Amino acid sequence: MLETRELSCERGGARLFAGLRFALGAGALLRVRGPNGSGKTSLLRILAGLTRPAEGEVLWRGRPLDEDTRREMVFIGHASALSDDLTVLENVEFILELNGGKADRSEIKIALETFALERVAHMPARFLSQGQRRRAALARLALATEVPLWLLDEPFAALDGEAIEQLSALATAHLAAGGLLVLTSHQEVPIAAPATDTLVLQG
Amino acid sequence: MAHAFLLLVRRDLRIALRRRGDVLNVLVFFLVAASLFALGVGPSPELLRAMGAGVVWVAALLAAMLSLPRMFAADLAEGTLEQMLIAPQPLGVLVAAKIASHWLLTGLPLALVAPLIGLQYQLPADALAVLLAGLLIGTPVLSVLGAAGAALTLGARGASVLLGLLLLPLYVPVLVFGAGAVLAAQSGIDAGAQLALLGAFLAVSCVVGPLAACAALKIALD
Helix, strand or coil, X not given: CEEEEEEEEEECCEEXXXXXXXXXXXXXXXXXXXXXXXXXXXXXXXXXXXXXXXXXXXXXXXXXXXXXXXXCEEEECCCCCCCCCCEHHHHHHHHHHHCCCXXXXXXXXXXXXXXXXXXXXXXXHHHCCHHHHHHHHHHHHHHCCCCCEEEEECCCCCCCHHHHHHHHHHHXXXXXCCCEEXXXXXXXXXXXXXXXXXXXXXX | CHHHHHHHHHHHHHHHHHCHHHHHHHHHHHHHHHHHHHHHHCCCHHHHHHHHHHHHHHHHHHHHHHHCCHHHHHHHHHCHHHHHHCCCXXXXXXXXXXXXXXXXXXXXXXXXXXXXXXXXXXXXXXXXXXXXXXXXXXXXXXXXXXXXXXXXXXCCCCHHXXXXXXXXXXXXXXXXXXXXXXXXXXXCCCCHHHHHHHHHHHHHHHHHHHHHXXXXXHHHHC
């Protein structure tokens, strides 16, 4: 479903990777590994359509990325996409609606409970700790089970043990239901998947 | 599409409501800057009447410029901007929403306050009406072209200075026709032609501005 062809990436004049080619089918988990600066984030941003590859292309269901394919993808990067002045609930509601979902407040509350955020749901995001911000950014995943492709950049960073367990449970369920997951991580978090691949970028 | 537009406008207005200082700063700057001229040139009524329109327009341009660097900067820092770029909505609609909320929060309040400053410069009632009409047509141009400028200078060092150098020349026609319309009304000539030209300028900038802003945002986040 997700396929790359001879993908190469240049940042600041330096070539990070070249000739990258892989294909992922339903239920596939791809772990992207590599030292700092090896292009893991750049690869995810290319897959999300944010960064243009120096060469090659990304295909989703055999077609290049466009506005319609974005409906079938969730990208969560380093930045949490939370506005400091909006409450956690309002932030999650906004990001869901921006992605064309119909956000029901009671459903969002359940999603926030998944990540133990119910107590801060009505608090402006500026009062959240780093780990809580991260969890608030990830909470939309609990409502994105229908979206086939998840692209997660360092999702486990700053999370506590319980949140890591919740996230890996969500990811496992997503993969079991035929979803795809591409993630970068320095941590070895067990996620059960019908098919697991590891891509090592050398840097 | 209309839903995405309203969604973003609602969000920006809600954020502005929670940090009213940003909106007030612009208004206070406008009032103070426009009043300084009156204090500087002395209390001669003829002189004040002659320069009133120009002063209000220049102060409005500068006040609108003041708020532009923030247009996309917060969204960029939070990461909302990258989510907007990959959202399944046309980027043009989202940029239009950013422009609309910028105008609602700066251009519209400036236009509504301007007649007060006009009074300070002893402008007659019909000239005040033309001033208000001109600002209502002209300030959206500032937001539309401003969006392109803000997107182009996003993340650049010294963005606000660069923004001034980039935008003030583009704002010249708005200033000329906006102030010209009030001067025409003051000397008893129909101001319709100047207002129509302002409208034409708004129409052209509505075509060019959002396109440039979209392209610049994509480059800024690449």
